[in-house]
Amino acid sequence: MQSLILTTTTRLLAALLLMFSIYALLRGHNLPGGGFIGGLIGATAFILYTIATSVDEARAALRIDPSNLAILGVGVAALAGLGAGFAGDPFFTGQWLFLFQDGDSYIPLSTVLVFDIGVYMAVFGGILTLVFAMEQEI
Amino acid sequence: MADDYPKVDRVMGGAAGWISIAFPSILFLYFLGLLPQIALGPQVHGIDWVPSLGINLSVLLDGLSMTFVLLITGIGAAVTLYSARYLGQHPDYPRFVSYLLMFMVGMLGLVLADNLIMLFVFWEITTIASYLLIGFNADSAKSRRSALQALLVTGTGGLILLGGMIVLGNVAGTFQLSEILTQGDMLRAHPWYLAILLLFLAGTFTKSAQVPFHFWLPNAMAAPTPVSAYLHSATMVKAGIFLMARMNPALGGTDAWFWILTLFGGVTAVFASVMAMRQTDIKQVLAYTTLMALGTLTMFLGAGTHYAIMAAMLFLVVHSLYKAALFLMIGIVDHATGTREAGVLGGLSKAMPLTGLAAALAAISMAGIPPMVGFIGKEFMYKAGLGLEGFGAFWVTIMAFAASVMMFAVGGIVALKPFRGDLRPTPTEPHEGPWPMLAGPLVLGALSLIFGLVPGVLGYYLVGPATHAVFGEVREVHLYLWGGVNMALILSLLTFLAGWLVYRRHEAIRTRLAAFEARNPVDFDAGWDRLLEGFKAFAAWQTRLIQNGSLQRYMAVTFGTFVVLVGGTYLIKGAFRSGLSLTTEGIHPVQWAVLGLIAAGAMLTVWTHSRMTAVAAMGVTGIGVALIFIMFSAPDVAITQLLVEVLVVVLVSVVMLRLPYLPRRSKATFRAGHAMIAGGMGLVTTFLMISVLATDFDRRLTTFFEAASYPEAYGRNIVNVILVDFRALDTFGEVTVVAIAAIAAFALLRGMSTRRKPEEES
Numbered sequence: 001m002q003s004l005i006l007t008t009t010t011r012l013l014a015a016l017l018l019m020f021s022i023y024a025l026l027r028g029h030n031l032p033g034g035g036f037i038g039g040l041i042g043a044t045a046f047i048l049y050t051i052a053t054s055v056d057e058a059r060a061a062l063r064i065d066p067s068n069l070a071i072l073g074v075g076v077a078a079l080a081g082l083g084a085g086f087a088g089d090p091f092f093t094g095q096w097l098f099l100f101q102d103g104d105s106y107i108p109l110s111t112v113l114v115f116d117i118g119v120y121m122a123v124f125g126g127i128l129t130l131v132f133a134m135e136q137e138i
Numbered sequence: 139m140a141d142d143y144p145k146v147d148r149v150m151g152g153a154a155g156w157i158s159i160a161f162p163s164i165l166f167l168y169f170l171g172l173l174p175q176i177a178l179g180p181q182v183h184g185i186d187w188v189p190s191l192g193i194n195l196s197v198l199l200d201g202l203s204m205t206f207v208l209l210i211t212g213i214g215a216a217v218t219l220y221s222a223r224y225l226g227q228h229p230d231y232p233r234f235v236s237y238l239l240m241f242m243v244g245m246l247g248l249v250l251a252d253n254l255i256m257l258f259v260f261w262e263i264t265t266i267a268s269y270l271l272i273g274f275n276a277d278s279a280k281s282r283r284s285a286l287q288a289l290l291v292t293g294t295g296g297l298i299l300l301g302g303m304i305v306l307g308n309v310a311g312t313f314q315l316s317e318i319l320t321q322g323d324m325l326r327a328h329p330w331y332l333a334i335l336l337l338f339l340a341g342t343f344t345k346s347a348q349v350p351f352h353f354w355l356p357n358a359m360a361a362p363t364p365v366s367a368y369l370h371s372a373t374m375v376k377a378g379i380f381l382m383a384r385m386n387p388a389l390g391g392t393d394a395w396f397w398i399l400t401l402f403g404g405v406t407a408v409f410a411s412v413m414a415m416r417q418t419d420i421k422q423v424l425a426y427t428t429l430m431a432l433g434t435l436t437m438f439l440g441a442g443t444h445y446a447i448m449a450a451m452l453f454l455v456v457h458s459l460y461k462a463a464l465f466l467m468i469g470i471v472d473h474a475t476g477t478r479e480a481g482v483l484g485g486l487s488k489a490m491p492l493t494g495l496a497a498a499l500a501a502i503s504m505a506g507i508p509p510m511v512g513f514i515g516k517e518f519m520y521k522a523g524l525g526l527e528g529f530g531a532f533w534v535t536i537m538a539f540a541a542s543v544m545m546f547a548v549g550g551i552v553a554l555k556p557f558r559g560d561l562r563p564t565p566t567e568p569h570e571g572p573w574p575m576l577a578g579p580l581v582l583g584a585l586s587l588i589f590g591l592v593p594g595v596l597g598y599y600l601v602g603p604a605t606h607a608v609f610g611e612v613r614e615v616h617l618y619l620w621g622g623v624n625m626a627l628i629l630s631l632l633t634f635l636a637g638w639l640v641y642r643r644h645e646a647i648r649t650r651l652a653a654f655e656a657r658n659p660v661d662f663d664a665g666w667d668r669l670l671e672g673f674k675a676f677a678a679w680q681t682r683l684i685q686n687g688s689l690q691r692y693m694a695v696t697f698g699t700f701v702v703l704v705g706g707t708y709l710i711k712g713a714f715r716s717g718l719s720l721t722t723e724g725i726h727p728v729q730w731a732v733l734g735l736i737a738a739g740a741m742l743t744v745w746t747h748s749r750m751t752a753v754a755a756m757g758v759t760g761i762g763v764a765l766i767f768i769m770f771s772a773p774d775v776a777i778t779q780l781l782v783e784v785l786v787v788v789l790v791s792v793v794m795l796r797l798p799y800l801p802r803r804s805k806a807t808f809r810a811g812h813a814m815i816a817g818g819m820g821l822v823t824t825f826l827m828i829s830v831l832a833t834d835f836d837r838r839l840t841t842f843f844e845a846a847s848y849p850e851a852y853g854r855n856i857v858n859v860i861l862v863d864f865r866a867l868d869t870f871g872e873v874t875v876v877a878i879a880a881i882a883a884f885a886l887l888r889g890m891s892t893r894r895k896p897e898e899e900s
Binding site: 028029030031032033034035036037040041043044047051066067070071073074077078081091092094096108110112115116118119122123125126127129130131133134135136 | 778792867873
């Protein structure tokens with residue numbers, strides 16, 4: 001079932017949802033959001049796209065196989081945990097770097113953020129693996 | 139037999155071969171350099187690994203571990219050199235080498251460990267590596283079966299052993315062996331002593347193949363010959379002996395220890411020596427003599443006197459030297475003649491003089507004939523046996539005598555008979571082995587002679603310190619070849635006489651034993667197969683019962699169990715009486731509306747006949763719950779709940795679209811049953827929640843996270859900070875589960891479609 005209205009709006013909505021998912025991911029440390037929620041929102045964007053068009057088009061738009069993305073996410077999360085080892089801290093101790101510090105304003109970078117990105121990728125990839133498989137195989 | 143594979147052109151196994159030879163050789167030299175220090179006293183080194191659990195990577199290097207380390211690396215060097223020539227052209231030789239080195243590392247870690255948990259880890263590494271080594275010829279069903287049998291028997295024992303270690307660690311308050319070994323008196327008097335002892339012995343008896351767990355060891359001969367030489371002389375099977383020796387200061391010296399070890403050890407030794415006479419394959423003969431040696435060692439460790447332990451440590455070294463040499467020798471003979479049948483081989487000494495020399499040196503030591511070190515070993519065993527009290531002296535001496543007689547006879551069978559007499563026709567023309575294969579057996583055989591001539595060196599550097607470590611206190615150890623005319627010497631002479639008689643008549647004895655075996659109903663090996671079959675049948679039965687593939691039944695069982703267990707606990711503990719209060723006070727009208735939404739969703743789910751409606755109605759319930767989260771200011775949880783509900787509705791409707799409408803009416807009894815489970819689930823959960831709310835809320839965690847979130851983790855969103863920082867390891871586990879679950883579901887769905895497609899085409 002192809003609906004012109006759905007296909008057209010989806011192009012816009014999916015893009016918005018993806019941007020919003022990144023936004024939710026990045027703000028997560030201080031405000032509602034985070035990798036898990038971000039990953040879910042991001043996945044919804046592609047699910048919408050799948051429903052509006054087809055699995056094949058959604059796969060083509062994603063470019064990378066979602067199951068690879070999920071495993072990559074787990075790997076990124078593990079690497080973020082290992083980072084602590086270089087500072088001599090136990091596994092998964094957050095490491096922080098405050099860039100351009102000027103009074104109260106700075107850009108905080110951390111292994112915690114890397115970890116959250118890993119979570120985002122794992123959730124995003126995991127859900128999409130499942131949805132694509134269901135749409136395609138059943 | 140060893141030649142049935144496509145050859146790869148590699149000299150001495152290529153790089154893999156040289157690495158494998160260098161590794162044990164360098165270690166051997168390194169530890170040899172430490173020998174004078176260790177002879178004076180033990181050393182402990184360590185680093186923390188998991189300090190919170192008391193698990194450390196620490197090393198205890200004393201006489202006992204030193205003896206084992208030198209045997210492992212020394213014989214390891216001989217075996218790797220040998221295998222580079224023996225298997226170097228095998229296409230899978232690099233794989234073989236990696237297994238062998240993994241095994242070697244496992245063994246070294248095991249004997250050097252000062253921490254029980256670390257010891258266990260290495261113990262299991264040897265189990266796994268030996269599985270891989272025994273099953274190296276993976277295209278043979280026999281070798282796969284033997285490997286699995288060894289894995290299951292020693293692996294089960296290993297798990298029981300872990301239980302014993304944990305109990306011991308808790309009783310002693312530490313997992314450090316160097317500390318546990320000083321608490322012997324406390325441990326022996328402890329009420330848990332017997333439990334610890336039995337759990338430990340279950341591990342060591344399976345590993346060291348004591349009757350009735352012996353059957354895996356002869357089967358393990360399916361491994362390539364160098365592996366047999368290594369596993370059954372110095373290493374794998376001696377790991378159990380090592381652990382018993384190691385634990386002797388802590389667990390030894392009681393009646394239970396004495397009787398269990400001497401009885402099982404004695405029975406194993408004599409049973410194995412009889413079985414050895416039965417075999418025709420020389421390698422199998424040697425396998426059973428290994429069992430015999432293990433039984434003897436266990437028996438003397440059990441006897442526990444200073445003399446007995448000295449005898450055990452001496453025999454340990456003696457046995458490793460001659461057994462490795464003999465196994466390697468058999469490999470050369472097999473390689474050169476194409477057979478290992480005792481009845482076929484004869485007169486090889488002309489064609490293979492050096493192999494014959496190595497075999498003779500090792501076999502004379504095995505037979506316990508002076509001036510070989512084997513003679514000293516046997517003398518000390520007799521002295522130790524005679525030095526015991528009461529029935530123990532009688533039992534140990536008789537068993538040691540019987541075993542020694544058989545060893546004498548077996549020495550003749552494996553090393554005298556194949557080389558003497560007339561040359562007989564063999565599958566291939568016999569020829570002398572190449573030097574890398576001869577070096578090991580010759581050096582080991584020579585050592586048997588050298589140590590026999592200068593036993594003082596062996597006593598001072600190895601047997602003495604090892605005896606101190608096992609016995610627990612320092613006493614003088616003096617080894618000598620000639621102890622004058624005494625009871626032990628008379629027993630030795632009797633041994634030679636009896637052994638010679640048995641050797642002369644061994645073919646008749648073998649025929650008798652074979653006839654007896656044919657009528658014998660007790661067959662451990664077949665029993666093992668029946669046990670495995672039984673397990674498989676049981677697993678199949680319970681899978682059919684519990685996992686019949688109906689999702690409805692799974693849900694019913696899961697929720698039914700929850701209702702019965704939680705509800706039952708609730709009733710038994712009398713939680714109803716602890717002042718439950720139900721009040722509707724303070725519930726906002728909007729909240730009432732949300733509650734109504736949830737209830738309506740739930741009811742619609744149950745009553746509707748359309749699957750789509752049911753799914754959507756369930757979504758309504760879920761979104762109602764998310765609304766409640768928002769009202770109680772938990773935005774993160776609410777967002778997640780909302781997203782998950784949406785996804786569930788989407789996913790389930792994708793599936794549901796392909797399913798037919800629900801039947802108008804399911805059976806009344808079916809609905810009633812499920813209604814009861816659902817109602818019970820609701821009631822139990824409700825009462826549970828009420829009781830939880832009735833108790834005071836413990837705010838310690840909340841306070842901690844509120845206070846620590848920003849200063850320690852630089853984040854204001856506590857939920858997220860907990861997820862990605864304070865409890866990152868949990869989250870890591872969760873995302874791993876998400877990824878694995880998705881891929882597993884993907885694989886399942888893939889399988890469904892590929893199974894269905896051919897049908898659609900037809």
